[in-house]
Amino acid sequence: MAIRFELIHQDKETGARYGILHTPHGSFETPIFMPVGTQATVKTLDVDEIKEVSQGLILGNTYHLWLQPGDEIVKDHGGIRGFMNWDGALLTDSGGFQVFSLSKIRKITEDGVTFRHHLNGSLLHLTPEDSIKIQNNLGADIIMSFDECPPFHSSYEYHKESLERTIRWAKRGKEVHENPDSQALFGIVQGGPYKDLRLHSIEELKKIDFPGYSIGGLSVGETKDEMYEILEFLKDKMPEEKPRYLMGVGSPDDIIMGVENGIDMFDCVLPTRIARHGSAMTSVGKVVIKNKTYENDLGPLDPNCDCKVCKNYSRSYLRHLFKAKEMLGLRLVSYHNLYFLKTLMKDIREAIKNDRFSEFKDKVLKEYYR
């Protein structure tokens, strides 16, 4: 088996999980947040910085690297790790989400998905088998089944049909997976807002048997309450002994709610995207650093953060970088936001270990970003 998951402790009141995820390239305490490095780069940061702001496990993307530069080239470097000079662990998404986010120009059939290249318009076709083969070439420690991620509010009928197909795709993917001993293939739970479909999804994926399970189809436009309702429903349905990965979630409040509902792994572009757009996650709430109010603020971005950005630069300077369109601003806030989440996850784990998660949750929801 490529990975091993140890469930070490559960918060007595909420059941929030603390564990360790062992991979071929490192063991990681969970709950963990994994920065997203779609194109074999966490935007604006170099590898040394990624080490500082992550736990050592980051994401890459099948769709993007397949199209550019091509998975064969990445394979020639020994996979993404060699390509980007990353000596930590990796997880790749299957490209399934891109099928959803590029939905204006897609056609889904039993075989796979046909859609247009977002850069040059050429017609492309991707199957579950292709996705796994590409991910074999990319060489991540954890890889994803090729799934369809329908809009949350699609009809029951559509979700059902899509879900059944995604289950068949999961089975097909597992059958062609070449390296189960070095790459753990996760199944992805879908079903939108429909609990019976979610349950059905879990049951079928369990039959196929994966070393870990992802929850997909959330944080795609539904309300927070809708998302939390599904998370709560799934809490005691997911396999106990396997890692649970909530895909695409990364605001502090959503992470907290995920952890409370038994999630072990998170990834999200939010911290790096909003950083590039001038917003910071801090212990005192969201700071839109480009706002005029920080024009002459000599204090640090986050008064309770000990990252190099908060130690060395003022809010006023950071605002100046954004107003002047200097790229250092994007880098520094990206660094901080990821560091902030790394710290948040550490604090979450401590709280669980001490059976004080509930208390910690209240604090975060009251004071932190959003």
Added chain:
RNA sequence: GGAGGGGUAGCGAAGAGGCUAAACGCGGCAGACUGUAAAUCUGCUCCCAUCGGGUUCGGCGGUUCGAAACCGUCCCCCUCCA
């Protein structure tokens, strides 16, 4: 001194009688962003106000039912010639 061109909102720049409080760009001020087609997108940006009202297109004076636009005059700016 002569000939031509021009002065429009914070800046640049359209507009050449009513559809114009005035396109568009920049700048400014906010907002959004959740398995990254995103250093992006959206809104606001003369003044006061909730409807609505009040002042504008170098100055002044005209023509007209109506002028940023037409006429006169003055003031500034640019180019060329002496």
